Amino acid sequence: MIEIRQLSKRYPGKGKTEGLLALDRIDLHIEAGEIYGIIGHSGAGKSTLLRTMNLLERPTEGSIQVAGIELTQLNKKELQQQRSKIGMIFQHFNLLSSATVYDNIAFPLQLVNTPKHKVDAKVNELIRLVGLEAHRDKYPAQLSGGQKQRVGIARALANDPKVLLCDEATSALDPQTTQSILSLLLQINKQFGITIVLITHEMHVIQTICDRVAVIHGGRIVEQGKVVDVFLKPSHAVTQEFIMEENHLGDLSSWVSFKNGQGVHSRIMKIHYLGEVTYEPILHRVLSAAGIEFAILQGTISRMKDVPYGQLIIRMDGKEEALRHAAVALAEQGLEVEVLA
Amino acid sequence: MFAELWNEISWSEVSKASTETLSMLGFSVLFTLLLGLPLGIFLYLTSRSKAVWVQIIHNVLSVVVNILRSVPFIILMIAIIPLTKTLVGTSIGIKGTIPALVLAAAPFFARLVETSLREVDRGVIEAAQAMGASTWQIVRKVLLPEAMPGLIAGLTITAVTLVSYTAMSGFVGGGGLGDLAIRYGYLRYEATVMVVAIIVLVLMVQALQWIGDAFVKRYTRK
Numbered sequence: 001m002i003e004i005r006q007l008s009k010r011y012p013g014k015g016k017t018e019g020l021l022a023l024d025r026i027d028l029h030i031e032a033g034e035i036y037g038i039i040g041h042s043g044a045g046k047s048t049l050l051r052t053m054n055l056l057e058r059p060t061e062g063s064i065q066v067a068g069i070e071l072t073q074l075n076k077k078e079l080q081q082q083r084s085k086i087g088m089i090f091q092h093f094n095l096l097s098s099a100t101v102y103d104n105i106a107f108p109l110q111l112v113n114t115p116k117h118k119v120d121a122k123v124n125e126l127i128r129l130v131g132l133e134a135h136r137d138k139y140p141a142q143l144s145g146g147q148k149q150r151v152g153i154a155r156a157l158a159n160d161p162k163v164l165l166c167d168e169a170t171s172a173l174d175p176q177t178t179q180s181i182l183s184l185l186l187q188i189n190k191q192f193g194i195t196i197v198l199i200t201h202e203m204h205v206i207q208t209i210c211d212r213v214a215v216i217h218g219g220r221i222v223e224q225g226k227v228v229d230v231f232l233k234p235s236h237a238v239t240q241e242f243i244m245e246e247n248h249l250g251d252l253s254s255w256v257s258f259k260n261g262q263g264v265h266s267r268i269m270k271i272h273y274l275g276e277v278t279y280e281p282i283l284h285r286v287l288s289a290a291g292i293e294f295a296i297l298q299g300t301i302s303r304m305k306d307v308p309y310g311q312l313i314i315r316m317d318g319k320e321e322a323l324r325h326a327a328v329a330l331a332e333q334g335l336e337v338e339v340l341a
Numbered sequence: 342m343f344a345e346l347w348n349e350i351s352w353s354e355v356s357k358a359s360t361e362t363l364s365m366l367g368f369s370v371l372f373t374l375l376l377g378l379p380l381g382i383f384l385y386l387t388s389r390s391k392a393v394w395v396q397i398i399h400n401v402l403s404v405v406v407n408i409l410r411s412v413p414f415i416i417l418m419i420a421i422i423p424l425t426k427t428l429v430g431t432s433i434g435i436k437g438t439i440p441a442l443v444l445a446a447a448p449f450f451a452r453l454v455e456t457s458l459r460e461v462d463r464g465v466i467e468a469a470q471a472m473g474a475s476t477w478q479i480v481r482k483v484l485l486p487e488a489m490p491g492l493i494a495g496l497t498i499t500a501v502t503l504v505s506y507t508a509m510s511g512f513v514g515g516g517g518l519g520d521l522a523i524r525y526g527y528l529r530y531e532a533t534v535m536v537v538a539i540i541v542l543v544l545m546v547q548a549l550q551w552i553g554d555a556f557v558k559r560y561t562r563k
Contacts, residue, residue, distance in 0.1 A: 084472060084473035165471075
């Protein structure tokens with residue numbers, strides 16, 4: 001659905017200075033119907049990257065195709081037409097403060113001269129979809145943040161776009177409202193098959209709704225892939241930071257020298273779960289069969305979109321032989337085991 | 342004493358002068374709006390362009406606007422008498438005053454328009470661009486409605502300024518309350534008429550401000 005090749009953006013510097021290279025030879029392929037997340041710290045270039053996808057930001061070099069159409073080659077009129085097929089929502093909602101909920105949602109329809117009765121039908125349908133029936137004649141100033149974002153979403157969907165771009169859409173919202181907006185996005189994705197691209201600096205947003213993720217740092221994509229893969233096997237330091245912030249796992253090295261309650265033959269191990277196996281009592285089954293006692297030192301059990309996963313740090317006490325066998329047996333059950341100490 | 346002063350006033354003259362002032366005010370506000378609004382929008386749009394030639398146009402226009410704003414009204418009015426004569430055929434009376442009033446007020450109002458448009462949230466404009474709006478659609482459906490309270494407030498300030506300009510035009514035979522005050526108060530030492538003229542002017546300004554504020558309130562949604 002979106003194909004980005006060797007895309008660079010350089011902001012001109014003053015005088016003879018080099019300027020800022022905001023995007024550096026980005027390659028990105030986003031499938032139709034998927035929810036694609038782009039995560040990065042502020043200033044990493046994620047917002048610039050998202051804005052090239054409807055050419056609010058014009059790249060210095062490279063190509064960008066949305067639904068097979070090369071955006072950089074379009075003239076003004078053609079670009080305006082394409083933009084009406086790409087929805088966008090914003091961190092600060094960007095609603096018309098002088099227009100009601102109804103008029104805000106009708107706005108993109110009126111831009112393309114939709115007949116009045118069609119506008120009416122479409123707007124009412126969208127108001128129902130986002131659950132704002134009771135607020136249709138209110139002005140944005142009378143709405144809460146979550147309600148404003150719902151108006152933003154309804155407005156973005158008015159022209160039946162193929163793609164929805166989300167620019168930090170939940171960053172200005174509290175955790176509860178964030179969840180409700182994310183479920184609305186997920187529902188829209190499933191119901192209409194619309195491709196969603198979102199940028200965020202919060203790992204949990206990616207974890208909740210994204211299928212695939214790209215990590216952007218210093219204008220470059222440093223890591224990309226399925227959320228599960230990137231999340232569980234982060235290879236780049238920036239990715240690891242994001243995951244640590246989310247899991248509160250902290251620095252694992254402190255466990256290496258962890259002595260408290262340690263027997264003669266103790267092992268500190270890190271165990272990864274992925275998929276339905278997460279909810280099986282494997283740890284108990286394998287370790288008690290081997291006559292090993294264990295204590296959980298730290299851990300997370302959660303889900304990424306639909307996939308359960310877990311990460312545990314445990315201390316095992318038992319005979320040398322039994323410990324070795326147990327590690328093999330756990331691996332055979334589909335867990336990934338890493339000996340820390 | 343008071344009754345004597347009261348009887349001294351020629352009420353028909355006061356009412357005639359008031360009508361003249363109101364009609365000068367009405368026409369000049371109308372033409373100021375018609376000229377100043379597009380000029381302000383143009384100044385705003387050209388100030389955001391990255392193209393060099395557009396920036397040059399903006400800067401030239403900006404200097405012209407500043408020159409017109411810095412010339413004192415009374416001098417401007419006399420300076421453009423030849424222009425006024427070609428435009429409306431006379432340089433005195435109501436008709437002869439309006440070109441000068443508009444030429445003084447339109448640049449002033451244009452600046453106020455430009456400032457109000459700049460206050461419009463950048464993000465809302467970006468959202469409209471992202472939806473495929475053309476520049477004209479952004480002006481008509483985003484900038485003007487969003488800036489409406491500021492535009493009305495600007496027009497109110499301009500109208501109030503025009504009230505005092507119409508009074509000044511009395512010095513060169515412009516008619517209206519200013520003319521009345523000068524003829525009676527300054528030339529014939531009849532201070533009472535002058536005081537009445539001033540009171541009527543004050544009431545007009547009050548009424549304008551009150552109407553303006555009411556509209557601003559009606560259009561404010563924040």
